Amino acid sequence: MNPLEPLISELKRLPGVGDKSAQRLAFFLLSISEKDVQQIATTMVETRKKIVYCQSCFNISLDDTCYICADERRLQNTLCIVSEPKDIFAMERTGVYKGLYHVLGGLISPLDGVHPESLRIKELVERLQHQSFDEVVFAINPTVEGDSTIMYLSAILESLNLTITKLAYGLPMGSDIDYADEMTLAKAISSRSLITK
Numbered sequence: 396m397n398p399l400e401p402l403i404s405e406l407k408r409l410p411g412v413g414d415k416s417a418q419r420l421a422f423f424l425l426s427i428s429e430k431d432v433q434q435i436a437t438t439m440v441e442t443r444k445k446i447v448y449c450q451s452c453f454n455i456s457l458d459d460t461c462y463i464c465a466d467e468r469r470l471q472n473t474l475c476i477v478s479e480p481k482d483i484f485a486m487e488r489t490g491v492y493k494g495l496y497h498v499l500g501g502l503i504s505p506l507d508g509v510h511p512e513s514l515r516i517k518e519l520v521e522r523l524q525h526q527s528f529d530e531v532v533f534a535i536n537p538t539v540e541g542d543s544t545i546m547y548l549s550a551i552l553e554s555l556n557l558t559i560t561k562l563a564y565g566l567p568m569g570s571d572i573d574y575a576d577e578m579t580l581a582k583a584i585s586s587r588s589l590i591t592k
Contacts, residue, residue, distance in 0.1 A: 453498035533561040
């Protein structure tokens with residue numbers, strides 16, 4: 396048996412890592428000092444232990460309030476709704492969006508057992524009712540599940556007298572926001588459009 400096979404198998408569990416990438420990573424880990432390997436492992440374990448969800452937006456954080464919600468310079472009247480925390484990182488890389496976020500924790504997908512009550516929709520509605528927002532921006536992947544989620548939430552938010560927009564389709568259909576380059580995502584943010592019924 397290949398002595399690196401257990402390590403390669405574990406590394407292949409990482410997203411985007413296939414056989415060759417896992418093998419390269421395994422050989423890289425063999426080439427560095429045991430101290431450096433230990434530091435990587437310790438950092439991974441400690442990060443996993445320390446990460447919590449922001450009590451306001453549900454972004455990942457080290458404290459009860461994430462660094463975005465704690466930043467008083469952010470636009471307090473604009474709320475961007477995303478599916479997962481990784482989408483916030485993609486949006487922040489553009490440097491264009493300056494408002495707050497709300498993480499749903501997924502998208503409506505009945506076939507996968509994800510129903511509206513599985514998401515943080517109740518928390519979203521409560522937040523919109525208690526804070527003074529003027530605009531809600533949907534930064535959700537342009538997929539069947541993404542479009543279904545946007546339409547569902549738009550119907551719920553209709554009575555709140557908000558401007559509701561979504562990212563322009565500078566993003567290809569079926570793609571993930573997390574994989575979009577900064578220029579494409581920046582254009583999509585700048586050209587966001589009203590959601591029509």
